[in-house]
Structure formats: C-alpha cells, structure tokens
Amino acid sequence: MPEATQRFFDHRPESVKAARDFTTRTLRAWGLENTGDIRLVVSELATNALTHGSDSEHGFLVRLEPDDGGVRLEVHDSRDLHQPLTGPACPDPEAETGRGLVIVDALAARWGIDPRQPFGKIVWSHFPTAPSATTVRAAEEVRTC
Numbered sequence: 001m002p003e004a005t006q007r008f009f010d011h012r013p014e015s016v017k018a019a020r021d022f023t024t025r026t027l028r029a030w031g032l033e034n035t036g037d038i039r040l041v042v043s044e045l046a047t048n049a050l051t052h053g054s055d056s057e058h059g060f061l062v063r064l065e066p067d068d069g070g071v072r073l074e075v076h077d078s079r080d081l082h083q084p085l086t087g088p089a090c091p092d093p094e095a096e097t098g099r100g101l102v103i104v105d106a107l108a109a110r111w112g113i114d115p116r117q118p119f120g121k122i123v124w125s126h127f128p129t130a131p132s133a134t135t136v137r138a139a140e141e142v143r144t145c
Contacts (some may be wrong), residue, residue: 002030004065011059019046019062026064037107038073038127044100045075045123053077070128078120
C-alpha cells in the first residue's frame with residue numbers, strides 16, 4: 001500500500017498546473033491509471049483555493065492518500081468557511097465561472113469540507129481506484145445542472 005504524500009504550493013496561478021502535475025506523478029508512481037477525473041478535480045480545487053481560499057501570503061497544500069479502496073484527494077487552504085455549504089450551486093448558464101464544485105460533485109464518489117487547525121479548511125474528495133462510469137455520469141450531471 002503506497003504512503004500518503006503531500007506538497008505545498010505558493011499562491012500563484014502556475015501552482016494549479018504544478019498541483020495537477022504533482023497529482024499525476026504521484027498516481028502514476030502508485031500504478032494507477034485512468035486518473036483524469038482526479039486531475040480535473042485537483043485543478044478545480046486548487047483554482048478555488050487560490051481564488052477564494054487563500055491570500056497572497058498563503059498558498060495551499062495538496063494531499064493524496066490511499067483510502068477505502070480508492071484515493072482521497074485533499075486541498076488545504078488558509079481561509080475558514082464562512083457559511084455552511086450544502087452542495088454546489090448551479091450557475092447561470094451564461095456565467096463564465098461557478099462550475100468548479102459542480103464538477104467535483106459529478107466526478108468524485110463523495111466529497112466534503114472539514115475545518116483545518118489552526119485555521120482554514122480542507123476540501124476533500126474520494127475516488128475509487130479504477131474510475132470508470134463516473135466520467136459518463138459526470139458529463140450528464142453537469143449538462144443537466
């Protein structure tokens with residue numbers, strides 16, 4: 001069983017690609033294939049961490065861990081959740097943003113938000129080790145949002 005791994009990323013746009021590359025390398029080292037769903041979700045969560053979850057002095061942390069027959073992906077940021085989140089909101093069809101958590105909800109088997117000590121939050125998601133029909137279901141759900 002592979003060990004959990006994590007990496008800190010600076011608060012800059014290039015960190016989203018770096019987080020995606022880190023995730024790809026880690027999952028390949030673990031011998032996992034079909035990881036496109038996980039790569040897309042880490043991109044969405046890293047973007048959210050930069051845009052909404054951290055200020056210019058704080059970056060974000062990505063953690064990957066083998067978990068319950070799958071992979072747990074966590075993105076840690078430095079801002080507390082100020083309101084309860086019950087699920088992703090459907091954006092206006094004309095909006096250019098606001099679909100990140102809709103995508104996460106569609107691709108991950110499950111996901112959630114936990115408080116982080118001493119401050120901040122952890123947005124986590126879980127994927128079976130062999131993602132398959134998830135992508136087909138996700139495409140349908142995003143279209144019907």
